[in-house]
Amino acid sequence: MSPANLSDRLAQQRKLISTAYDPQLVRDAGQRLIASLVTHLQTVQAGQGQVLNWQPPTENIALATERLQQADRAPELNADQLTARFTELIEQTLQHGQNLHHPHYVGHQVPASLPLAGLFDAVTAITNQVMAIYEMGPWATAVERAMVHELGAAIGFTPGKFSGLVTSGGSLANLTALLTARNVTLGDSWKTGLAHSQLPPVLVTHAEAHYCVTRAAGVLGIGTDQIVRVPLDRQRRMEPAALDRILIELRQRNVPIVAVSAAACATPSGAFDPLVEIAQICRQHQVWLHVDAAHGGAACLSPQHQHLVAGLELADSVVCDAHKMLFIPALCAFVFYRQHEHRYAAFEQVAPYLFDPSVPGMAEFDNGITNVECTKRAAAMGLWGVWSLFGRQLFAALVDVTLDLAQQFYRLLVEQNDFQPLCQPPCNIVVFRYLPPTLRDRSPAEIDAFQLRLRRAVIEAGDFYLVQTSLDGRSYLRTTIMNPLTTAAHLRQLLDCLREYGQKLLP
């Protein structure tokens, strides 16, 4: 390319770049965005339209790809055309998604998030406040530290003695906490790996621990074969006496124990482990207690429900997801260490280009030292913003209202002769089956397959969104009341909807 052509091309590229960064375009697009979002929330929250906009993945991928290719082919757009195209893309996004704010959304443990939290997230996303070291995102770091402090104190940890961090999701949070447990328990394992351990170490878990806990055993080199699952009682909680027997036996054989991982609450059933008794047993045997409170940890903010997590403050490490029961957009997960001195135990690394040795006190505020991530989004911004607007009572209200709805739903199920709840729900996770008389004398395999087919039909039609679970090898329908705008009337409609589709599917 000749110098003249090169210079022309660079001038054109600069023009394109300056359009992409134009604050006026941000204003025009932003105004359209807000209008579209508000209409969407009004429609969806009023229960209009479908919950899940079901389309087979290949069709959605084709549509998304077409948008990219259109832009590559099209001539450069002016500001008005860009704003119009932006609006189309936003509308397309809203029309093809999962509508968690619809009161018929009773599915996974992902909430109808507090919309204002998303606006706070937008500020840090647009201004790109990130964290590895304090100077990259001073306010984002401060916000995160303030949240760790408040939430840790609400759990019951002693201010000044505990520490914590924020990371991208419960899976990474559990991995980080269990890595810390491994390093503290097995001495030199960060440097030497596990090869020097005379006997292979084990991870002792709730029998129905979330798969990310068992996955962590694989990632950390413990091995999934080295997971010891503690039997559950009739309410599917870890049985303390069984845990005690297991730990006695492991200690007698000198098997290194990385940690006991308890659940508050367990994903499939919502069961909360008896943490006070479990903590006492772990202390007796000098074993690290980790509690996966990704879902249930938020109960600590509700005076009515904090009894569910009594004993959380006795754990060595705790995980709590704000993008579950604190109703914050994904992802925002907390790891807490009861003892401040464990905060650096996960990673022992030197990064001279990042951490400035001339101000050693500053390292205390550099998240890169305690987190898997180097560059990390300002994940706690939405939580901090909403808490700073409404106070902690909003989170107590969200926990109380959704747990109360689950009890109402349970009572409704008990009153029906064609539905069968698994048990009274310990939180907002309700497990049940549709069992009309014609299905009852079918084989267990047929009954199970029917639950799955029924769910599929309902979610693809978009009338309700619920999930399935498997317990003791049997299939169930499972709802998590993650939308505080759902009412008892909606839950009655859910039963009618399941009946309607069930009758169509029954052979």
Ligand SMILES: Cc1ncc(COP(=O)(O)O)c(C=O)c1O
């Ligand atoms: C108890 C529990 N732990 C961990 C996780 C994983 O969290 P995330 O999806 O944020 O990675 C879940 C997710 O549902 C969960 O229920």
